Amino acid sequence: MLFRIPKITLWRIIIAVIVTLGIYYTVIRYTRGLGAVTNLSDKFPWGLWVGFDVITGVGLAAGAFIIALAVYIFRIDTYRPILRPAILTGFLGYSLVAVGLLYDLGKWFDVWHPIVFWNPHSVMFEVAWCVMLYLSVLALEFSTVVFERLRLNFLKQAIHLLIIPLSILGVILSTLHQSSLGSLFLIVPSKLYELWYSPYLPLFFFVSAVSVGFAMVTMESFLSQRFLGKGIELNLLNGLARVNVLVMAFYLTIKILDLANRGVLGAVLSLRFESVMFDIETMVQVIIPLLLLLIPAVRTSARGLFITSLFIVIGFIMNRLDIAITGVEASSGTSYFPAFGEIAISVFLVTMGFLAFAFAATYLNVFVHVQKKEETPVEIIHDV
Amino acid sequence: MAKMGILIDITKCIGCGACEKACKMRNDLPTGLENNLSATAYTVVQERRPGMYVRRMCMHCENPTCVSVCPVGAFTKTAAGPVTYDKDKCIGCRYCMYSCPFSVPKYQWDRVVPYVQKCYLCADRIAEGSEPACTAACPTGASIFGERDALIEDAKKRIRDNPSRYTDHIYGVQEVGGTSVLYLSSVPFDKLGEPFTMQLPHKPLPLYTWAALEKVPTIVVVGGVVLTGIWWITSRRDEVKKFEERTQQHHWWQAGMKKDDTHKGGERR
Ligand code: SF4
Numbered sequence: 001m002l003f004r005i006p007k008i009t010l011w012r013i014i015i016a017v018i019v020t021l022g023i024y025y026t027v028i029r030y031t032r033g034l035g036a037v038t039n040l041s042d043k044f045p046w047g048l049w050v051g052f053d054v055i056t057g058v059g060l061a062a063g064a065f066i067i068a069l070a071v072y073i074f075r076i077d078t079y080r081p082i083l084r085p086a087i088l089t090g091f092l093g094y095s096l097v098a099v100g101l102l103y104d105l106g107k108w109f110d111v112w113h114p115i116v117f118w119n120p121h122s123v124m125f126e127v128a129w130c131v132m133l134y135l136s137v138l139a140l141e142f143s144t145v146v147f148e149r150l151r152l153n154f155l156k157q158a159i160h161l162l163i164i165p166l167s168i169l170g171v172i173l174s175t176l177h178q179s180s181l182g183s184l185f186l187i188v189p190s191k192l193y194e195l196w197y198s199p200y201l202p203l204f205f206f207v208s209a210v211s212v213g214f215a216m217v218t219m220e221s222f223l224s225q226r227f228l229g230k231g232i233e234l235n236l237l238n239g240l241a242r243v244n245v246l247v248m249a250f251y252l253t254i255k256i257l258d259l260a261n262r263g264v265l266g267a268v269l270s271l272r273f274e275s276v277m278f279d280i281e282t283m284v285q286v287i288i289p290l291l292l293l294l295i296p297a298v299r300t301s302a303r304g305l306f307i308t309s310l311f312i313v314i315g316f317i318m319n320r321l322d323i324a325i326t327g328v329e330a331s332s333g334t335s336y337f338p339a340f341g342e343i344a345i346s347v348f349l350v351t352m353g354f355l356a357f358a359f360a361a362t363y364l365n366v367f368v369h370v371q372k373k374e375e376t377p378v379e380i381i382h383d384v
Numbered sequence: 385m386a387k388m389g390i391l392i393d394i395t396k397c398i399g400c401g402a403c404e405k406a407c408k409m410r411n412d413l414p415t416g417l418e419n420n421l422s423a424t425a426y427t428v429v430q431e432r433r434p435g436m437y438v439r440r441m442c443m444h445c446e447n448p449t450c451v452s453v454c455p456v457g458a459f460t461k462t463a464a465g466p467v468t469y470d471k472d473k474c475i476g477c478r479y480c481m482y483s484c485p486f487s488v489p490k491y492q493w494d495r496v497v498p499y500v501q502k503c504y505l506c507a508d509r510i511a512e513g514s515e516p517a518c519t520a521a522c523p524t525g526a527s528i529f530g531e532r533d534a535l536i537e538d539a540k541k542r543i544r545d546n547p548s549r550y551t552d553h554i555y556g557v558q559e560v561g562g563t564s565v566l567y568l569s570s571v572p573f574d575k576l577g578e579p580f581t582m583q584l585p586h587k588p589l590p591l592y593t594w595a596a597l598e599k600v601p602t603i604v605v606v607g608g609v610v611l612t613g614i615w616w617i618t619s620r621r622d623e624v625k626k627f628e629e630r631t632q633q634h635h636w637w638q639a640g641m642k643k644d645d646t647h648k649g650g651e652r653r
């Protein structure tokens with residue numbers, strides 16, 4: 001037989017449907033304009049694609065810079081096995097953000113304009129540059145894995161020489177744009193609901209990105225273990241969860257202090273739609289995960305850590321969507337719910353991300369075993 | 385050039401829509417009056433209270449949010465007052481629409497290559513020494529064009545001369561740091577609907593962002609130094625550890641040899 005008919009499974013059918021819809025709406029978006037696919041309007045110019053694909057996507061990919069910081073700068077070698085999966089997620093995540101932007105920008109073919117037309121007063125300009133540069137950093141960091149596979153050892157070594165400056169650059173760029181995504185909203189004090197609008201938005205965005213970065217690494221590891229049989233050791237995930245407890249506790253503390261400071265703590269108890277959303281978001285993103293991690297049985301089981309991380313990730317997504325969409329609905333004088341086409345494209349992009357991750361994890365040496373520690377980059381740097 | 389502006393006296397507006405028609409003609413926009421600002425209506429007249437007409441248009445802020453947020457600098461606040469838009473620079477991120485405190489910029493949602501649309505205060509006509517098409521068309525003097533400072537004096541005088549006719553507030557002198565378009569009203573502005581009901585700060589909105597943006601160079605420099613420092617310390621620490629391990633191994637190896645030595649050495653002696 002020349003052709004082998006692939007096995008038809010439920011998952012494959014679902015993926016086929018998602019991809020077909022994705023392609024269909026892509027064609028419509030590029031031939032008939034934003035209005036034909038989205039529920040966006042003059043009153044509501046930013047929707048799911050900005051809120052989820054771009055703003056949330058960048059946050060979900062934050063794991064890469066934290067683990068790179070731990071391994072290359074602090075040289076905590078125990079976390080080395082997490083490095084490659086984290087950088088892969090980062091690279092794929094930021095690539096998807098770039099693709100998402102191509103859908104959302106009205107004049108997507110001019111996406112390169114910030115390179116030549118500068119406006120240093122614009123947060124968006126700063127974010128554009130940081131994301132552009134950081135995507136290059138991630139590509140270089142991850143290229144070592146590809147070179148290794150292609151047995152292009154001299155290239156791999158060449159990049160290893162640069163790995164420390166690259167990581168330092170990556171950490172700085174990430175700190176800047178993760179917080180700047182929060183700064184995007186500093187300019188709408190009269191539009192964004194009072195529970196979310198705060199002069200400390202940049203700090204909140206940064207700290208919550210760090211927290212969700214840990215959670216994403218944990219989730220990926222669990223899922224890879226299940227579906228690909230490759231993952232990270234439990235004690236490492238446990239260590240990440242411990243650090244995350246500190247990060248989340250810090251986040252919760254500064255959030256409460258900020259609310260109290262601005263005198264809007266009472267709004268938390270209001271039954272306004274926004275307040276309820278704020279409460280749910282805070283519960284899911286921080287309070288429930290913190291409580292769960294207090295339970296030893298949760299902390300020490302892969303499933304427990306996975307579920308905790310799932311809460312953090314969902315809460316994080318809610319937080320970003322609340323700020324970009326829910327929080328400005330009242331002042332916009334209209335309501336917005338994404339059109340089917342918007343959802344289809346977002347789901348399509350996320351699915352592509354998962355497939356790319358699975359592909360890379362299968363064919364590249366992403367989950368390195370601890371025994372291979374001698375070959376790891378820092379050692380090579382020492383020898384060079 | 386002096387800073388120009390428009391004074392809109394709501395008490396004088398009869399809601400005829402002459403300004404809107406003139407604007408549409410001037411800008412080749414599809415005719416027919418519209419209810420809201422749109423990609424095809426840079427100005428509209430809305431009856432906000434019985435017999436009370438509010439003309440909406442771009443406020444041409446003194447320190448405009450749109451100019452500050454646009455990542456490619458597509459907007460410019462010109463010396464004469466108008467805030468203009470360069471459609472070739474624009475990438476269509478719509479941050480200007482999201483953040484404009486007066487929700488002025490509108491979008492061509494139905495186009496494959498869409499642009500942002502808004503009033504540009506007829507910048508070309510002003511440059512020629514003429515006045516905007518809309519103020520020229522206004523039959524009652526409800527919209528008048530002039531130097532902003534002179535318009536403010538004029539407005540103050542109207543309130544002084546006729547305190548019963550006006551609420552004592554010139555909208556646009558202080559809101560978000562001032563705007564080139566000014567309003568006078570008979571009722572308090574917060575009774576006139578959006579955007580007047582919105583509690584706008586007197587501080588220009590771009591300054592809120594700048595408070596965060598100005599820290600960027602510091603973060604880069606301090607971050608670079610601190611991270612390099614940490615790396616230097618940790619790598620020194622590892623080197624020292626390695627060195628110590630090596631020397632310890634050496635001692636152990638020597639010790640091991642010595643054990644042997646005592647045996648063999650004894651023979652040698
Ligand atoms: S009203 Fe809006 S669009 Fe007009 S100048 Fe001010 S910020 Fe820009």
Ligand code: SF4
Nearest residue numbers: 454474475477478480
């Ligand atoms: S939509 Fe165009 S004009 Fe508006 S901020 Fe984005 S690039 Fe600038």
Ligand code: SF4
Nearest residue numbers: 407503505506516518
């Ligand atoms: S100034 Fe010009 S563009 Fe603006 S509303 Fe008047 S006629 Fe229209």
